[in-house]
Amino acid sequence: MIERLNRTLLQYLSSFVEQNQRDWDTWIPFFLLSYRSAIHETTKQTPACMLTGRNLRLPSDLEKGPVPVQTQPQTDYASDLQQRLEEIHNFARERISMASDKLKARYDIRARDLKYNPGDSVWLFQPRRQKGKCPKLQRNWEGPYLIVNRINDVVYRIRKTPHSKEKVVHLDRLASFEEHTRTESPGPGTSSQSLIDWEHNLPFGISLHKKKSLSIIIEGNIGCGKTTFTKRFLSDPQVCTLLEPLDQYRDVAGVNLLQLMYEDPNRYCYQFQHHVQQVMYDRHLLLTSRPVKIMERSMFSGDCFIETHRRLGNLRDFEAHLLRKNSALLIQAFQLGVDLIVYLRVSPETSFVRINSRARKEETEIPLQLLRTIHEVHEDWLEAFFLPYLPP
Structure with a gap:
């Protein structure tokens, strides 16, 4: 029972504690109130009722009024309480026995080699x-x-x-x-069947490879809808879908590097872009048994953000040069490449509206000028004026 309580407590705390995990103790009283007043799935009684013979009065009682109780002579209270607790405990024992049999039957069904x-x-x-x-x-x-x-x-x-x-x-x-990966909702209109006939319906004469996965990258401005678009392939059994790894940017040895980069780009932009290169490098080399691999963002578009921040003054020229040199070295040394680029083109103003509507905490201070510069650099990249390593 204690281990089960601890697991429930940890699940609760992990949903409410801050990123630095220093305020976990302030949430325990709220958890205890919730736990003691909630009906237990097995016993069908609240822990407070099991212990005291009555349910707790909650803040909602101030609005709706307390549940009426029958007044009794004081001399009968002890005997009535004892009888009520015995009835509650007997009922709980029966429920525990039934739940135990039910859990065993359910476990035996799922048990497999x-x-x-x-x-x-x-x-x-x-x-x-x-x-x-x-x-x-x-x-x-x-x-x-x-x-x-x-x-x-x-x-x-x-x-x-x-x-x-x-x-x-x-x-x-x-x-x-x-x-x-499928625990994340793919969104409306998806199913377990392939969305595309990958064998016969690919554009520009592209076909599936026999020895490796077909590599597709989804690119575009911040807030252009890349994640929404990419999620549609989560349920496709032929596709290994890799969403943008925001968690790896938000937790770098316990530090939210993404938030630091937006708050103080002059100081943290170089570290952030270098970390992005390492993350994207690993994703390009990821092996999968599925015939198609779809990535949200890539090593190639990383150079677009390097140039964007150089133009805005967040990266000095020599810092941008070092990042581009490292990117080119990785692309050439490990023959990183893609078969198809899907570019979602939207106006910077549309991206700005979408960013404000989705309200990610790191993006509250993104200026419109940043989105306009990213848009311009992406347009240059796709016309091969800027990036020398466009995939075929």
């Missing part, structure tokens, strides 16, 4: 301790990793990229990558 095949994409359970952070409130799954081979029934060899070191892990630390 889970196996992964070489080439399957998986999550890896990799808990890490960080100074000043509560490990129980951290995100402990990382990936996707690719199954290299199965050593025995419960041990697998995996790797993250073609150049990364292989790891040998137990089956209990793995989870299907496709299953978790």
Whole structure:
């Protein structure tokens, strides 16, 4: 019971604590009030009623009025309370027994001999301790990793990229990558069937590769609708869909680098763009068993943002030169490329309206001039006036 309570408490706290996790203790009284006054799924009684024989009076009672209770002589209270508690506890025991049988039957239905095949994409359970952070409130799954081979029934060899070191892990630390990526709602109008006939309906004479995935990148200004568009492919069984990894920008060793970059671009723009290059490099090298890989943003458009911030004075010329040089080195050395660019063209004014309507906390101070410059640089990029490494 204590472990179950602790798990519920951690789920509650992880939903309300701030990014620095320093205010977790201020939320405990609110959790206790909610927990003690909520009907337990198994016992069908509130913890307060189980202990005292009556339910708590909540703030809502001030508006609706308390539930009327029958007054009794004071001499009968103790005996009535004892009888009421016995009835409640007997009822709770019956419910616990029924729930136990129900949970066992449900578990037996889902229990299966889970196996992964070489080439399957998986999550890896990799808990890490960080100074000043509560490990129980951290995100402990990382990936996707690719199954290299199965050593025995419960041990697998995996790797993250073609150049990364292989790891040998137990089956209990793995989870299907496709299953978790679909927990995010694909949006209306989607289904488990392919949205496109990838074999015969690709533009410009492009066709699926036999030895590697077809690589497609979704590009455009901030707030142009890239995420909404890309999410439509989450349910496509032939597509490995990679949304823009905002979580990796918001948690760099416990620091929200994305927010710092918007608040003080003169100081943090170089660090942020360098981090983006590392993240996008890993995503380009990500292996998948699916015939199509769709990425939101890429190494190529990263140079557009480098030039944007150089024009706005957030990056000095030598900083922009170093970032471009590093990008060109990675693209050439590892032969990074894409087969198709999908550019969502909208006006900077439309992007500005969309940004204000979605209200991401890091984007509250984005100026319209930034969006206009990003738009201009993207237009130059697509006409090959600026970026020398356009994919075919």
